Amino acid sequence: MVEKRTPIPVMEAIQKVMKFAKEGEAEVVPLEEAYGRYLAENLQADHDVPPFDRSPYDGFAIRAADSALASLEHPIEFEVIETIGAGQVATKEVGPFQAVRIMTGAQIPNDCDAVVMFEVTNEYERDGKTYMSIKRSFRPGDNISFQGEDTKKGEVLVEKGTFINPGVQALLATFGYAKVKVAKKPKIGIFATGSELLDVSEPLAPGKIRNSNAYMIQAQAIRSGATPVYFGKLADDADQCFAAIERVLHEVDILITTGGVSVGDYDYLPVIYERLGAEVLFNKIAMRPGSVTTVAQIDGKLLFGLSGNPSACYVGYELFVRPVIRTMLYSSKPYLYKTKATLLSDFPKPNPFTRFVRSYVSAKEGQLYVSPVGMDKSNIVTSLAKANALMVLPGGTRGFAKGDLVDVWLLENEKGSAQ
Amino acid sequence: MVEKRTPIPVMEAIQKVMKFAKEGEAEVVPLEEAYGRYLAENLQADHDVPPFDRSPYDGFAIRAADSALASLEHPIEFEVIETIGAGQVATKEVGPFQAVRIMTGAQIPNDCDAVVMFEVTNEYERDGKTYMSIKRSFRPGDNISFQGEDTKKGEVLVEKGTFINPGVQALLATFGYAKVKVAKKPKIGIFATGSELLDVSEPLAPGKIRNSNAYMIQAQAIRSGATPVYFGKLADDADQCFAAIERVLHEVDILITTGGVSVGDYDYLPVIYERLGAEVLFNKIAMRPGSVTTVAQIDGKLLFGLSGNPSACYVGYELFVRPVIRTMLYSSKPYLYKTKATLLSDFPKPNPFTRFVRSYVSAKEGQLYVSPVGMDKSNIVTSLAKANALMVLPGGTRGFAKGDLVDVWLLENEKGSAQ
Numbered sequence: 033m034v035e036k037r038t039p040i041p042v043m044e045a046i047q048k049v050m051k052f053a054k055e056g057e058a059e060v061v062p063l064e065e066a067y068g069r070y071l072a073e074n075l076q077a078d079h080d081v082p083p084f085d086r087s088p089y090d091g092f093a094i095r096a097a098d099s100a101l102a103s104l105e106h107p108i109e110f111e112v113i114e115t116i117g118a119g120q121v122a123t124k125e126v127g128p129f130q131a132v133r134i135m136t137g138a139q140i141p142n143d144c145d146a147v148v149m150f151e152v153t154n155e156y157e158r159d160g161k162t163y164m165s166i167k168r169s170f171r172p173g174d175n176i177s178f179q180g181e182d183t184k185k186g187e188v189l190v191e192k193g194t195f196i197n198p199g200v201q202a203l204l205a206t207f208g209y210a211k212v213k214v215a216k217k218p219k220i221g222i223f224a225t226g227s228e229l230l231d232v233s234e235p236l237a238p239g240k241i242r243n244s245n246a247y248m249i250q251a252q253a254i255r256s257g258a259t260p261v262y263f264g265k266l267a268d269d270a271d272q273c274f275a276a277i278e279r280v281l282h283e284v285d286i287l288i289t290t291g292g293v294s295v296g297d298y299d300y301l302p303v304i305y306e307r308l309g310a311e312v313l314f315n316k317i318a319m320r321p322g323s324v325t326t327v328a329q330i331d332g333k334l335l336f337g338l339s340g341n342p343s344a345c346y347v348g349y350e351l352f353v354r355p356v357i358r359t360m361l362y363s364s365k366p367y368l369y370k371t372k373a374t375l376l377s378d379f380p381k382p383n384p385f386t387r388f389v390r391s392y393v394s395a396k397e398g399q400l401y402v403s404p405v406g407m408d409k410s411n412i413v414t415s416l417a418k419a420n421a422l423m424v425l426p427g428g429t430r431g432f433a434k435g436d437l438v439d440v441w442l443l444e445n446e447k448g449s450a451q
Numbered sequence: 452m453v454e455k456r457t458p459i460p461v462m463e464a465i466q467k468v469m470k471f472a473k474e475g476e477a478e479v480v481p482l483e484e485a486y487g488r489y490l491a492e493n494l495q496a497d498h499d500v501p502p503f504d505r506s507p508y509d510g511f512a513i514r515a516a517d518s519a520l521a522s523l524e525h526p527i528e529f530e531v532i533e534t535i536g537a538g539q540v541a542t543k544e545v546g547p548f549q550a551v552r553i554m555t556g557a558q559i560p561n562d563c564d565a566v567v568m569f570e571v572t573n574e575y576e577r578d579g580k581t582y583m584s585i586k587r588s589f590r591p592g593d594n595i596s597f598q599g600e601d602t603k604k605g606e607v608l609v610e611k612g613t614f615i616n617p618g619v620q621a622l623l624a625t626f627g628y629a630k631v632k633v634a635k636k637p638k639i640g641i642f643a644t645g646s647e648l649l650d651v652s653e654p655l656a657p658g659k660i661r662n663s664n665a666y667m668i669q670a671q672a673i674r675s676g677a678t679p680v681y682f683g684k685l686a687d688d689a690d691q692c693f694a695a696i697e698r699v700l701h702e703v704d705i706l707i708t709t710g711g712v713s714v715g716d717y718d719y720l721p722v723i724y725e726r727l728g729a730e731v732l733f734n735k736i737a738m739r740p741g742s743v744t745t746v747a748q749i750d751g752k753l754l755f756g757l758s759g760n761p762s763a764c765y766v767g768y769e770l771f772v773r774p775v776i777r778t779m780l781y782s783s784k785p786y787l788y789k790t791k792a793t794l795l796s797d798f799p800k801p802n803p804f805t806r807f808v809r810s811y812v813s814a815k816e817g818q819l820y821v822s823p824v825g826m827d828k829s830n831i832v833t834s835l836a837k838a839n840a841l842m843v844l845p846g847g848t849r850g851f852a853k854g855d856l857v858d859v860w861l862l863e864n865e866k867g868s869a870q
């Protein structure tokens with residue numbers, strides 16, 4: 033009466049899903065809206081940086097050779113023939129022992145090859161002319177930011193697939209990207225299943241719980257770079273489920289259902305997948321939580337049947353859906369950022385399955401530490417709020433002790449891992 | 452001719468600014484829009500979790516006492532009198548050697564005190580009735596998730612000022628927050644100054660550079676939780692600057708200008724602050740980059756005069772503006788997350804001032820490592836794109852060597868530090 037399912041290892045499950053992950057579409061947005069998106073093409077320099085030799089300070093541009101004999105005892109005097117601000121260009125020719133008053137960012141006058149900062153000069157007027165004197169010598173190139181010393185025209189500065197942070201935003205502006213080609217946000221359709229689910233605004237009733245998964249997954253979808261579309265609750269009826277899923281499938285890039293994937297009497301999803309003609313990639317994984325996670329594909333479109341239990345649902349999203357989304361966003365590092373941390377407390381429970389323990393990673397004196405948040409029962413929603421990492425404990429291991437170095441996958445790191 | 456300014460230590464400058472930081476306003480948003488915002492009140496449980504004793508598995512609810520004598524040799528048979536799914540409540544009284552077929556999440560029937568998972572039962576029919584048998588005994592409480600074992604009604608689960616991540620979003624749904632009281636996003640007005648600045652869509656011209664700071668700060672403002680309002684470029688004219696700033700000041704919570712704060716001939720901001728009647732908190736800091744960062748206040752409203760140089764502008768925002776914003780968002784940890792990391796390469800430059808070096812922090816085998824990104828000239832914008840941290844090197848130190856443990860302030864960590 034109970035269907036028997038064969039669990040597959042979690043890494044194998046991820047690989048099966050990722051075979052169907054492919055790059056998504058691109059769209060063009062104004063620079064003002066580019067922050068937080070992902071580059072759909074390499075960001076290239078359209079000019080040298082600096083674009084011309086320029087002054088990094090407020091001071092005087094001079095011909096260095098004129099300063100050769102300057103000393104404390106024998107200051108050398110320069111006639112100040114012109115003043116240029118940033119954005120201005122010198123108009124006069126600079127002759128021997130002449131100088132141009134120059135502001136930060138302004139282009140070095142043609143005949144000059146050094147800048148003397150205000151602070152080391154003595155400026156004065158005489159007979160209606162302005163002079164300044166210096167008490168030390170300068171070499172050609174002193175205090176000049178040279179054209180192209182930061183970046184050469186044509187250089188690739190940021191690669192396709194990169195998250196657009198404030199620094200990338202500044203680069204886009206610098207190189208004239210008034211419009212930016214970014215990855216289109218994948219559309220994720222979401223259905224919740226389960227007649228025990230109440231809407232958030234409904235009062236509690238016997239046997240019922242509020243629907244938290246739909247809201248959680250919408251937030252996870254946004255965090256991973258996608259646009260969630262919540263289609264509401266599926267009825268506990270196979271025909272209605274089928275009709276609802278078939279109706280929306282073409283509108284979304286990915287479809288997620290939560291609940292209904294167990295082998296309980298009211299778990300209709302296996303039937304739905306069959307009726308849709310979808311290929312079930314797996315329906316049981318050797319992991320906790322989330323062992324009943326089911327993934328199917330139809331014409332290359334992925335259908336994720338995540339567990340109805342909040343923690344399993346959360347982990348299922350991060351493990352299976354996120355890397356697909358990030359691949360659509362052109363990332364070459366679509367997986368959660370994987371590293372290690374020192375366990376802060378004993379974790380004695382042995383388990384035959386790979387465990388993903390909701391945890392908090394912190395840093396101290398150059399070391400990363402990890403501690404599980406809350407008890408690790410799979411029906412506990414509170415621990416998700418405090419988790420910034422999943423601690424990954426391989427199956428078949430005995431418990432772990434305080435001080436052990438364990439694997440952690442960071443949930444809030446934009447960087448990601450390549451595998 | 453050149454104004455003399457006295458630099459103050461960076462931590463003192465931050466403290467001077469933070470004296471004017473205060474909690475902002477709150478607003479109510481639908482739960483769907485709460486992700487990414489900051490809680491304006493504590494999140495409390497409005498009911499026990501679980502709200503009733505419930506089954507964590509698909510199986511049979513029984514009276515544990517009835518199973519006492521079950522063994523491999525002597526299976527004990529139960530009559531299955533009813534089936535309940537999640538959200539349903541048992542309607543029949545359960546007598547001796549009777550059982551209820553129960554799905555994950557369903558409420559435990561009144562008379563039952565244990566759940567037997569499908570996997571360890573043998574289910575069959577006889578004479579039109581359904582039976583199951585078990586070959587081991589169960590104790591009262593076996594396989595039951597008890598009411599309130601996760602969370603008690605009234606408990607504070609997440610504190611005011613917390614970033615609403617997907618886990619917090621799930622909690623809000625669970626506890627019926629259909630509308631969520633969140634911190635209103637502070638409004639940050641932004642002006643760029645400098646006649647050398649071209650708009651992003653303009654072609655390059657001699658002596659000119661494109662305006663990248665305005666876009667960068669808008670992105671930094673969003674990242675820190677605020678709403679940027681870009682007012683465009685200020686003219687290089689004191690009267691026009693004054694008029695423009697006076698006109699918008701009442702529309703924003705904070706005003707940022709970039710550029711115009713040096714002691715160059717075209718740096719009008721000191722004059723503007725004076726005309727506005729603003730109190731200048733400081734106009735020179737013993738730090739690199741960003742030494743000319745100026746902050747003023749008028750009637751408690753902060754005016755930040757950030758440097759026009761992109762790196763100095765970036766660092767100035769993160770050091771001085773961000774903690775003010777986070778305080779307005781009710782955070783008790785408004786500063787960048789501060790920790791330490793091992794230096795991956797020599798950094799030999801000595802410097803009398805505290806340096807904030809744009810850096811990349813990575814993790815390996817439980818350790819944090821840091822390396823500077825790009826050369827650290829203050830006019831280099833490219834390094835900002837790759838930085839996820841500021842390496843903080845105290846003033847008065849000689850160079851640092853590979854392997855040294857140095858301070859790092861993380862730019863992309865939601866958690867923050869209390870000081």
